[in-house]
Amino acid sequence: MFCHRIRKILLLLAFIFTAPISGFSWGFFGHKVIQQLAIYGLPKDMQVLYHRHMALLVETAVRPDERRNADPKEAPRHFIDLEAFGEHPLENMPHAWDAAAAKYSADTLQKYGVVPWQVIKLKERLTQAFFRKDLDSILYYSADLAHYIQDAHVPLHTSLNHDGHLTGQTGLHSLWESKLPEQNLSAYNLKHRKAQYLKNPEQEIWEVVRASHVLVPQLLAIEKQVSQNFTQDTKYTVTERNGRSRKTYTDAFATAYNQALGTMVEDRMRAAAEQTASFWYTCWVDGGKPKLDRLLATPRTKAESKQLQQEQKAWKKGTLQEKDLLLTKIRISLMNVVEWVSSPFV
Numbered sequence: 001m002f003c004h005r006i007r008k009i010l011l012l013l014a015f016i017f018t019a020p021i022s023g024f025s026w027g028f029f030g031h032k033v034i035q036q037l038a039i040y041g042l043p044k045d046m047q048v049l050y051h052r053h054m055a056l057l058v059e060t061a062v063r064p065d066e067r068r069n070a071d072p073k074e075a076p077r078h079f080i081d082l083e084a085f086g087e088h089p090l091e092n093m094p095h096a097w098d099a100a101a102a103k104y105s106a107d108t109l110q111k112y113g114v115v116p117w118q119v120i121k122l123k124e125r126l127t128q129a130f131f132r133k134d135l136d137s138i139l140y141y142s143a144d145l146a147h148y149i150q151d152a153h154v155p156l157h158t159s160l161n162h163d164g165h166l167t168g169q170t171g172l173h174s175l176w177e178s179k180l181p182e183q184n185l186s187a188y189n190l191k192h193r194k195a196q197y198l199k200n201p202e203q204e205i206w207e208v209v210r211a212s213h214v215l216v217p218q219l220l221a222i223e224k225q226v227s228q229n230f231t232q233d234t235k236y237t238v239t240e241r242n243g244r245s246r247k248t249y250t251d252a253f254a255t256a257y258n259q260a261l262g263t264m265v266e267d268r269m270r271a272a273a274e275q276t277a278s279f280w281y282t283c284w285v286d287g288g289k290p291k292l293d294r295l296l297a298t299p300r301t302k303a304e305s306k307q308l309q310q311e312q313k314a315w316k317k318g319t320l321q322e323k324d325l326l327l328t329k330i331r332i333s334l335m336n337v338v339e340w341v342s343s344p345f346v
Helices: 002-018 027-040 044-052 054-067 097-104 106-112 115-132 135-152 172-187 201-213 216-227 251-261 264-286 302-317 329-342
Strands: 236-241 244-249
Touching (some): 115 264, 135 201, 172 251
């Protein structure tokens, strides 16, 4: 039993330290940060539950990305390639699924991405979970819904040129949504407005898609502009991993690119956190505003309330990272190792 447990620990640690640094969208780091920020934007009646389960919600923020390797139907739920739908797609595309499928066919929508419709589907499931007062479903659908909302805030998730590959800028996707947040988070202003009730969630998510898509030409052009000051050797670095060569942007280029972008990345992160909180709040209201404190296994303690106050104060001042109050991937993973190892079923 002991040897079996040690073997499993080594396998898990190998996965943690050899897995890609960034995921398919916002990177694992970005999604988890946004998920935590969203909780601070909730009303107190919701925070009692969401803060108690913050570690779980932050950890499972990337679950939809993890499903992509096993489920071939998963990938289209994360994007929408608007250029594939002709000129002026944002003006001409019906927002309702049935109308859009009638115009373009369901197969075409699945081919070029369904993220706005996935958000609405998950919004309804979370609303029903609140109606049923089903804690497991509330947490499950809260995490998944948040992921797709956050993906819709990434400009390159709305374009056929999703990695810059059509314009000779391959790798731009990971640079914009993963490397820049990881490298510059401490300088970002991530305080967002409190959750707002969304009278028309369908319209809201399409406005998110629109706001993301209009940024695509700008972020592509800025990369070209910044590249003029770099050679291939100073712009890219080549690393070897598992016998494969991987070309990525250098830290120096990322710094210059981030400076040229201004507040674009932090603005989208902040907007993603605000919309995540607003969708959660809307589902709770539409689900009858159940008393979430009654779903807690044990009453909320003074220590928990004090911890939340400390975190929200740091969030407002922009010092969450400085005060080590962000739940990072490694910290959560190591917590899981301890819990998993101590389990009698391992």
